[in-house]
Amino acid sequence: MAISETKPSIEELKEISRNTRKLILESLAEAKSGHPGGSLSAVELVVALYYSVMNHDPKNPSWPDRDRFILSKGHAAPLLYAVLAQLGYFPIEQLKTLRKINSMLQGHPDSRKTPGVEMCAGSEGIGLSVGVGEALAAKIDRKNYRVYVMMGDGEMQEGQIWEAAMCASKYRLDNLTGIVDRNGIQQDGLTEQIMPIEPLSSKWKAFNWNVIEVDGYDFEQILSAFARSKESRNRPTVIIAHTTKGKGVEFMEWSPEYHGKVPDKKTVETIIKDLE
Amino acid sequence: MAKPTLLSMRDAYGEALARLGEENEKIVVVGADTTASIKTSIFGAKFPERFFNVGIAEQNLVSVAAGLALAGKVAFASTYAVFAPGKCVDQIRNAIAYPNLDVKIVASHAGLSVGPDGASHQELEDIATMRVIPNMRVVVPADAPSTSKLTEIIANHQGTFYMRIARPNCPTIYDEGLAESIRLGRSVELSEGEDATIFACGLLVYEALRASQLLKSEHNLSVGVVDMSSIKPLDSDMVLKRAQKTGYIVTAEEHNILGGLGGAISEVLSEKRPTPIFRVGTQDTFGESGEHQELMEKYGLTARNIANAVLNVRTSHPA
Ligand SMILES: Cc1ncc(C[n+]2csc(CCOP(=O)(O)OP(=O)(O)O)c2C)c(N)n1
Numbered sequence: 042m043a044i045s046e047t048k049p050s051i052e053e054l055k056e057i058s059r060n061t062r063k064l065i066l067e068s069l070a071e072a073k074s075g076h077p078g079g080s081l082s083a084v085e086l087v088v089a090l091y092y093s094v095m096n097h098d099p100k101n102p103s104w105p106d107r108d109r110f111i112l113s114k115g116h117a118a119p120l121l122y123a124v125l126a127q128l129g130y131f132p133i134e135q136l137k138t139l140r141k142i143n144s145m146l147q148g149h150p151d152s153r154k155t156p157g158v159e160m161c162a163g164s165e166g167i168g169l170s171v172g173v174g175e176a177l178a179a180k181i182d183r184k185n186y187r188v189y190v191m192m193g194d195g196e197m198q199e200g201q202i203w204e205a206a207m208c209a210s211k212y213r214l215d216n217l218t219g220i221v222d223r224n225g226i227q228q229d230g231l232t233e234q235i236m237p238i239e240p241l242s243s244k245w246k247a248f249n250w251n252v253i254e255v256d257g258y259d260f261e262q263i264l265s266a267f268a269r270s271k272e273s274r275n276r277p278t279v280i281i282a283h284t285t286k287g288k289g290v291e292f293m294e295w296s297p298e299y300h301g302k303v304p305d306k307k308t309v310e311t312i313i314k315d316l317e
Numbered sequence: 318m319a320k321p322t323l324l325s326m327r328d329a330y331g332e333a334l335a336r337l338g339e340e341n342e343k344i345v346v347v348g349a350d351t352t353a354s355i356k357t358s359i360f361g362a363k364f365p366e367r368f369f370n371v372g373i374a375e376q377n378l379v380s381v382a383a384g385l386a387l388a389g390k391v392a393f394a395s396t397y398a399v400f401a402p403g404k405c406v407d408q409i410r411n412a413i414a415y416p417n418l419d420v421k422i423v424a425s426h427a428g429l430s431v432g433p434d435g436a437s438h439q440e441l442e443d444i445a446t447m448r449v450i451p452n453m454r455v456v457v458p459a460d461a462p463s464t465s466k467l468t469e470i471i472a473n474h475q476g477t478f479y480m481r482i483a484r485p486n487c488p489t490i491y492d493e494g495l496a497e498s499i500r501l502g503r504s505v506e507l508s509e510g511e512d513a514t515i516f517a518c519g520l521l522v523y524e525a526l527r528a529s530q531l532l533k534s535e536h537n538l539s540v541g542v543v544d545m546s547s548i549k550p551l552d553s554d555m556v557l558k559r560a561q562k563t564g565y566i567v568t569a570e571e572h573n574i575l576g577g578l579g580g581a582i583s584e585v586l587s588e589k590r591p592t593p594i595f596r597v598g599t600q601d602t603f604g605e606s607g608e609h610q611e612l613m614e615k616y617g618l619t620a621r622n623i624a625n626a627v628l629n630v631r632t633s634h635p636a
Contacts, residue, residue: 140607147435147606148606163436163437
């Protein structure tokens with residue numbers, strides 16, 4: 042039942058990540074709008090979660106004991122969709138309908154429409170609190186599932202993140218893991234210019250979280266961080282993943298412009314050739 | 318109708334702010350990581366010392382604006398409508414409207430016309446939530462020139478305002494002369510008519526004008542169109558005058574039929590002059606991803622839908 046029983050090798054994870062980038066770019070080019078930068082930056086983290094870390098079953102998306110994943114930075118939906126499609130939650134051809142009318146793949150995650158999507162998202166700052174709620178419910182029900190919440194670094198500026206952080210440590214939610222995609226860029230520009238969030242790791246430590254920093258493209262570090270978060274007792278874990286916005290496409294990397302701009306189909310075809 | 322010029326309400330807002338900032342040094346602008354998109358960055362480039370970007374923190378955005386106003390500034394706070402007012406109704410109520418501060422919340426990307434971003438970003442409840450707060454005034458421009466004019470009006474009028482604009486470039490209805498007739502608490506009669514009246518706001522004013530032409534050419538009906546850019550205070554004199562003159566009323570807005578312009582006009586009519594009315598708007602539902610025009614069709618917000626509403630309200634209540 043659990044996907045994690047057949048764990049892929051690191052080489053395989055890299056190959057899945059390459060394919061995920063390709064699917065993200067193809068679906069965005071087809072949609073002609075959306076957010077490439079923050080979808081590409083977190084590929085390895087989400088691939089690691091769904092292929093190696095989480096217990097879940099694509100054939101039974103509502104399996105009560107599954108681990109939960111909430112994409113709080115909902116604009117990275119193309120990444121979540123690419124991973125869910127490869128795992129068989131829905132046919133891969135659906136990716137072509139991204140952001141189109143009547144599609145099961147909304148511009149931002151919609152749990153009513155897409156198998157495997159746990160929670161509606163799009164307004165940043167909310168997901169960690171929802172994760173706290175699910176983690177509390179697991180404690181009440183004496184269930185062993187874990188809750189993972191992916192956040193943006195710009196999203197750290199929302200006050201609600203810190204309300205949730207306080208709450209998770211009060212209730213000793215060691216079944217909750219937050220992931221911060223620390224790609225340094227938000228919509229208007231660099232996080233440290235728009236609204237500095239450093240020192241980020243000290244902030245989470247001050248809220249009494251178990252803090253782990255990783256290179257967001259090094260699978261060994263990523264997998265070991267998730268393993269350590271499972272071992273944490275009485276404290277929630279946050280993984281601060283150092284990443285690059287637009288990762289994998291040279292002209293998008295570190296470019297605030299490609300937060301919310303999609304290259305045309307021709308350009309995407311060339312990019313994909315380079316990826317392969 | 319001749320092919321209309323398409324212009325951006327956001328550009329009109331950003332440029333008006335930059336112009337007003339020159340005349341009035343008290344004007345300050347606060348943004349929340351969407352300043353390039355909503356064009357307050359034009360003001361920011363010109364007056365960096367009076368421009369603040371608080372990051373992705375909307376409750377802070379509107380509350381910082383409250384503090385600036387409390388200390389004597391005229392504070393504009395702007396982001397996408399789903400986030401402010403959407404995320405901050407408490408702060409707007411308790412820290413802005415209650416003390417009646419000189420804060421102007423100006424939100425873009427309202428309504429379904431946001432398009433492919435989908436339901437999470439399509440604010441369809443803001444006219445309702447803002448309208449019911451005491452001291453709050455609500456204005457909804459119909460195009461770029463009226464956005465400029467209303468930006469000026471709210472900047473020069475002491476007190477708390479919400480102004481709602483849309484994302485797409487939109488057909489231009491007003492020229493500068495006509496825009497001069499826009500006043501707080503007053504509506505603008507864009508076309509005369511005897512057989513029914515359409516009260517519209519925002520992007521649906523243009524659709525209402527097209528509906529009135531369809532009704533003329535297909536049914537020989539003469540239907541008046543009134544732009545209700547001032548939703549609160551509402552021009553109830555005009556509502557009552559048109560109700561008396563034309564008997565039938567249709568409202569049209571890119572908003573839930575509950576609580577918005579249609580709600581406001583129904584309140585006036587049911588109390589003062591019960592009149593058959595149909596409300597065009599979203600039917601108490603969330604939107605979805607799609608292109609602007611596709612969504613307008615799917616959710617029933619086109620000129621054709623408005624024309625049908627006029628026909629229906631007339632046949633369901635024969636004179
Ligand atoms: C509450 C809220 N405010 C504003 C936005 C508009 N918005 C979408 S993405 C974005 C920037 C996000 O930056 P970050 O969280 O760092 O995400 P990433 O860089 O990983 O894409 C903004 C401001 C939003 N989605 N939610």
